[in-house]
Amino acid sequence: MCGIVGAVAQRNITPILLEGLKRLEYRGYDSCGVALHVDGALQRSRSTARVAELQAQVEKAGLAGFTGIAHTRWATHGAPASHNAHPHFSRERIALVHNGIIENHDELREELRAAGYVFESQTDTEVIAHLVDHMYTGDLFETVQQAVKRLHGAYAIAVFCRDEPHRVVGARQGSPLIVGVGNGENFLASDAMALAGTTDQIIYLEEGDVVDLQLQRYWIVDGEGKPAQREVRTVHAHTGAAELGPYRHYMQKEIFEQPRAIGDTLEGVTGISPELFGDDAYRIFNKIDSVLILACGTSYYAGLTAKYWIESIAGLPVNIEIASEYRYRDSVPNPNALVVTISQSGETADTLAALKHARSQDMVNTLTICNVSTSAMVRECKLSYITRAGVEVGVASTKAFTTQLTALFLLTLCLAQVRGRLTDEQEADHLKAMRHLPAAVGAVLALEPQIIAWAEEFARKENALFLGRGLHYPIALEGALKLKEISYIHAEAYPAGELKHGPLALVTQEMPVVTVAPNDALIEKLKSNIQEVRARGGQLYVFADADSHIAPSEGVHVIRLPEHYGHLSPILHVVPLQLLAYHTALARGTDVDKPRNLAKSVTVE
Structure with a gap:
């Protein structure tokens, strides 16, 4: 979901922040932004497009600085729009990014409005920025420790102040946040992968921790404000695998x-x-x-x-x-x-x-x-x-x-x-x-050309049913989820024996029915369920084992898996369902890797 990157250094950190955001793109997001301390002032750039577009904006504006924070946002409070994108500012003094959900944001918003603060967004995050500004004592670390005591919910935050260059403060409660330790520079991130190639010295903050990052030191206190020692680990985050x-x-x-x-x-x-x-x-x-x-x-x-x-x-x-x-x-x-x-x-x-x-x-x-x-x-x-x-x-x-x-x-x-x-x-x-599983899965992947032909048919549909029995009912559920996630086709899964208890009413020529048909103890029962669908004019798409004796006929399309795999059969049978969803989405022209409204890592409730 949302991603955080922050840094204090003696070099221009803009490339580090943007590269960190790129490494967090896999989590899913609908807006992004970066804020920097530049010549005694706060400057930022935000976008509802991809990080590449944000990078182009930053380069065009010539933004560069030694202290800053960046963020990818998955919308919860407020629509995906530039004014709702992070980082949020308060009175041009406080810049803040936030992962999580603040449950008492309405109460705090009214209190801060009464104190004269004007809100430019619908986010709960802007509430935190104004709260930190309202409570600011001249020491950002102390202020954040006091401010988070007012927050109810889950959060990971990174914040810096116009009046305190070379300082970033972070805090976490119910949402992950890490510290990256460097030589004369220090970093914050929601995921070690964001700092791959920058530092491999990582500290995992614990619940309630607040951290003060400066050039030559970092300081951590726990939820009671007591100094906390957290282990520095060497973490080699994966990079090449994401190419x-x-x-x-x-x-x-x-x-x-x-x-x-x-x-x-x-x-x-x-x-x-x-x-x-x-x-x-x-x-x-x-x-x-x-x-x-x-x-x-x-x-x-x-x-x-x-x-x-x-x-x-x-x-x-x-x-x-x-x-x-x-x-x-x-x-x-x-x-x-x-x-x-x-x-x-x-x-x-x-x-x-x-x-x-x-x-x-x-x-x-x-x-x-x-x-x-x-x-x-x-x-x-x-x-x-x-x-x-x-x-x-x-x-x-x-x-x-x-x-x-x-x-x-x-x-x-x-x-x-x-x-x-x-x-x-x-x-x-x-x-x-x-x-033998790797070889067996490899043999199933070789069925891709046949599955592509089915996907061309599915791409024209708006609804689908998935059927499985016993051990393969969860696989039918997973197949339906994959199809709806990336192709936006409405799909439901049922135990095949439940057809006659309601779902059979949905079966028509326009409703494809995908059936997971391994040659197990329930195969004869499943064949009866297949006939129930066929008798109502339904179009069946059956993934069958080689020896299951289900023959293709009018309205019954069959792809045979190379072998029956006993207890491990679900691992083989889910693979063609993944391929069917992928190629159907491809034919429909949807955003396969970043489907609408969804995020990879769901770090909020």
């Missing part, structure tokens, strides 16, 4: 990177052992009696798939909750449950909040499946498994999803082993199948 290369879009690149990403995620796995998830994993796995999965969006569908695996193979009951809903209902806590969070970024606000809620109910056996080893999710969980998908730029998740499934299947096997439900022979068979 587009020969592909038309990042999403296409990331779909085709899945064999490599799965292989990397399994690198070093020579056997099934709880220690894959941490040194204390065996003790924790041995005492749990259930699993609670917390996740959002695509990660939630990965969790739904894992529920089938864990209950079938490990014999443990599994509850899965949409993270944004979990902490707002009266649930029944179980201290003996393993709480599993799933997040690509490890900074998903709803999932982090759900994790904290679970822990507040004495559910302390925590594990995360995450793609970022330095993220808040990893730091806050006792156990973890780091997927190695690499940087995922496209907003619609692809390789992050299949690597999450890979890690979740490993977790399933480890839980089964601890419970005595995994024989040596079964372990060997599962490991063999997992090692």
Whole structure:
């Protein structure tokens, strides 16, 4: 979502700020801006276009300075417009950028209006800028410490003052913020990737921290104003992986990177052992009696798939909750449950909040499946498994999803082993199948030309149904999500057995029905569901295993996957659904990598 970059240095920092924004573009945004301390005054440039346009504006204006902040904004309060874009100024003295949502902004706005402040935007961020100015004592660090005590909600802020050159102050509560340590210069960012190539010395600020950045020093205090020592880590943020290369879009690149990403995620796995998830994993796995999965969006569908695996193979009951809903209902806590969070970024606000809620109910056996080893999710969980998908730029998740499934299947096997439900022979068979996954996914990718032909048909539709049964129902959900995310076609997914309970009323010649049809125990039931659709004149698009005996006919279009893959079949069957969504969006001319209204890293509730 929103991205922050800030710097104090003895060199022109404008290129650093703009390059940082470019590295954060993958998170999604609808406006961007930069503000600098120039000759004793504040100057800024803002745009509702891409960072490249902002860069052109900055270069044309000749903006340069040694102290500054920059931001990419995903609109929450106020429409995507230049006057709502960050940075926000207050009385030409305070410049501020902000990630998050301030819940008491209306109350503060009225108070500040009464004090004579004029608001130029609809944002909650401008409220913070005016609040800092209103409370300014001549010491920005002290002022910010006092001002944030008035804020209710989640925030990461970076602020500088006209009257204090070579100083930037940052604060965080519920939204990530890091410090980059340099030699005679220091930096702020919402993501270490923003500082790749500038510094690899990173400090992860903790909840409530306020940091004072100057040229030769930085100073951190905690939420009580006490000096805080935070570890400086060497973080080699990925850079090259974000290059587009020969592909038309990042999403296409990331779909085709899945064999490599799965292989990397399994690198070093020579056997099934709880220690894959941490040194204390065996003790924790041995005492749990259930699993609670917390996740959002695509990660939630990965969790739904894992529920089938864990209950079938490990014999443990599994509850899965949409993270944004979990902490707002009266649930029944179980201290003996393993709480599993799933997040690509490890900074998903709803999932982090759900994790904290679970822990507040004495559910302390925590594990995360995450793609970022330095993220808040990893730091806050006792156990973890780091997927190695690499940087995922496209907003619609692809390789992050299949690597999450890979890690979740490993977790399933480890839980089964601890419970005595995994024989040596079964372990060997599962490991063999997992090692073959990269090649199997590669064979599915070779189906792309056939899928392109289907996409030309889908591009003319406005609605679609997706069907799956059992283990593949979550895959149907994920396929529908991908199609709606990037092609803007309305798509819904159902368990195929639910057709006759309502969705069949929607089936017409104009409603394509995509069916995930592996050759498993439910294939005969699924064939009956297919006939129900065909009898109503529906057009079926079936992704079938080679041996599923579903033949193409009038109104029944079939693409055969190279092989049936048993428990791991969902990882193979989701790949053609990703390709179908991608090529349909391509045919419709939508913005594949940055679909409207969506963001990559959802760091606000």
